[in-house]
Amino acid sequence: MDLALLKNLSHAKVLVVGDVMLDRYWHGDSGRISPEAPVPVVKVNQLEDKAGGAANVAKNIAHLDGKVSLLGIIGKDECGDTLQRLLANEKIASELVVQESHPTIAKMRVISRHQQVVRLDLEENFTQEQSQLLLNRLAQIIDDYDFVLFSDYNKGSLTLIEPMIALAKQAGKTVLVDPKSKDLSRYAGADFITPNLSEFKAAGGEVGSEEIILASARNIIQNCGLGAILLTRSEQGMSLITLQDKFDFAAQVLEVSDVTGAGDTVIATLTVMLAAGMAPKDAVEIANLAAGLVVAKLGAATVTPEELGRKLSQYLLQTGEHYQAPFEDVLQHIEFAKRNGETIVFTNGCFDILHAGHVRYLAQAKAMGDRLVVGLNNDESIARLKGADRPINPLDERAMVLSALKSVDWVIPFGDLAQNDTPAALIEQVNPDILVKGGDYTVEQIAGADFVLAQGGKVAVLEFLNGCSTSNVIKKIKTQD
Template sequence: MDLSLLKNLSKARILVVGDVMLDRYWYGDTGRISPEAPVPVVKVSKFEDKAGGAANVAKNIARLDAKVGLLGLIGEDESGQILENILKGEKISSQLVSVCDLPTISKMRVISRHQQLVRLDLEETFSEQHSQLLLNRLELVLDEYDFVVFSDYSKGSLSLIKEMVSIAKATGKTVLIDPKSPDLHLYEGADYITPNLHEFNLAGGKTGSEEILAQSARELISKNGIKAMLLTRSEQGMSLINADEKHDFAAQQLEVSDVTGAGDTVIATLAVMLGAGMAPKDAVEIANLAAGIVVSKLGAATVSPEELSQKLGQYLHINGEHYQTPFDDVLQHIEFAKQNGETIVFTNGCFDILHAGHVRYLAQAKARGDRLVVGLNNDESITRLKGPERPINPLDERAIVLSALASVDWVIPFGSAEENDTPAKLIEQISPDILVKGGDYTVDQIAGADHVLRHGGKVEVLTFLDGCSTSKVISKIKQ
């Protein structure tokens, strides 16, 4: 597997079409039973709105740095507006079509002490007339994308999916479908369908043995004009089946917290990896790994390129270049991590020649939280601070080396003369939970400390490893 292709994630251009939803969560504590009925009383203390259905597929794609658009139906209501605003924050190009006669599909969950007490669904089934609106919009935006993912939740948005697939294939697009209908002929022309075992059985699939399963899958895709099937098999992993081959992928041995949205992650990751230029087998292998990561999280979670890169090396023992988040995307990735409730740690430095002191210091910094951001002085800044012979290594190479460390999640450059070569402005943009600095500083001497403290964060000073410094390394080399 060529992990260098992870550099191409941002080149993938994917349109998601399907049933979009607004997932609403009301959290609170329960301490008594209602006097009106034998039901618990929940004192709501927190509200949360998330993109659901096909919108969650688009969210998964966006968080893998691909370009993504979302085409679906919403009502002319508050829920539709909330969903539109969520998409803006997720870097998803909204192609949502509003209809006046039906509501935005919304699902409200009341949760107490990590237990769902009730779910309230607000939805009506969209008609073929509504689906025609999507078909018309699809024809207008197809040229902007190379891949089309259809996310079918049987809510009516894809009533005309057969025609939609035909249009997409006529313009040379690669089509992936997460199917809900047992009539697979509706998906004729698709390059990949991703049913689970239950959906496979409803479509007429047989699972008596591996040979029977493979033969049955081949008969179904051949009969219905589909090129390949990625069958998700729960604890048995996944199987990629086409007319000639069957590749099995074992489920990742991770603690399962919640399987919600795992199917969305699978098809999203598969599309992104194909869009990055990976071979189908490799793309499925990474999609399988992504599924293993998200089921270890609570709720409809997502996976980041950094997580995938680390897990690929850890679980699959693959040698390759570590994924380095493009500088322009780092702030967005940090915001995603904050939305997940992760603690952000920030530190900074030149890191011109990485040595043992740096590695130990960065590991200590990472131990303070969930994610470590390293602000890296740019080349001009180092020259001003260290002299005309520095840096020894240019910015891009220093960033690659730092990104390869298990302790470092993101690297982002800073250092203008106007800012006195300090990361103060960058720290204000990131607003980390914990600011770490190495050396003999006092808190009032650390750039950005006042901002972090003012916003409820912490500032810590760590000691460097005695005898280790870049200057000493350079001096020894010169000798």
């Protein structure tokens, strides 16, 4: 696998077409049973809206740095307006068609103590005439994209998917389909379809043994005019099947919190990795990894390049240097994490020779939130602060070592003369929830503390491990010499 291709994630130009939805979550505690019926009473204290259905597929692509647009149907209503705002916040270009005759599809979930109590579906299936509107719009914009991903939730938007796929293939596009129809011949011409085991069996697939699965899948591929089937198999992992090959991928061993949206993550990740130039086998391997990460999260979640890079023990470059991702991309990933409800912790330092005190300190900082951003003094800054003989290790090497720590999510260098060797300007850009500094500082002495506190954040001072310092390490080495 050529992981250097992960640098090309932003090259993906993808159009997602399908059934878009608004996912609404009502969170609250349930401490008693209703006197009106044997059901729990949930006292709602938090409301949350998320892009769902095909919109969640597009969101997954955006969070992986792909350039993505969404073509679907919404109603002229509050749910549709909310969905449009969510797409704009996620940097997803909207090609949504508004129809007054039908409501925006919405799914409302009541969540208590991390468990779904009930789901309410508000929807009316779209008609062939409305699907024709999507086909017409697809014909107008198809040339702007390299990949077309059809997300079929059987709500009517893709009633005319056969001519849609034909149009995309005539335009020379790579086509992927997350299917719902039992008749897989409707997706003829698709390069990849991603049924789960239940959908595969409903379409006539047989699963008695690995040999039977292979023969059955190849029969479907040949009879339905498909390029390949990526069969998602829950605890059995995934299988990529073509007329020539079969590759099996074991499920990732992670605690499952919620499988909602896992299929969306799989096809989104597969598409972005293919667009980055990966071979199908390698793209599926990473999609399988992404699925293992997303099921450990609650709700229709997403994964980021950092998470995938960490799991692969590398980042966007083969050296694993997080900070070499474009700065604006890093800030976008941090913003995505915030929108997912994650707490951002920031700390900074020189970290010239990494020692036990650093490792413990960074682990303690990470434990205060969900994601840790490390501001790293550049070489010029350290020379000004510590003397001409420092740093011992250059920026690239220091960043690589920090990036390998489980506690560290992002490393961002700073230290231009205009910043006066403090991370204050960087802290304002990151806008962390918690600012952490090690040593015997008072809060008033910590650069950026006033900004974080003014934003409603927290500032914490952690003790260093006695006797552990880069200066002591250097002194010990010189003594031994």
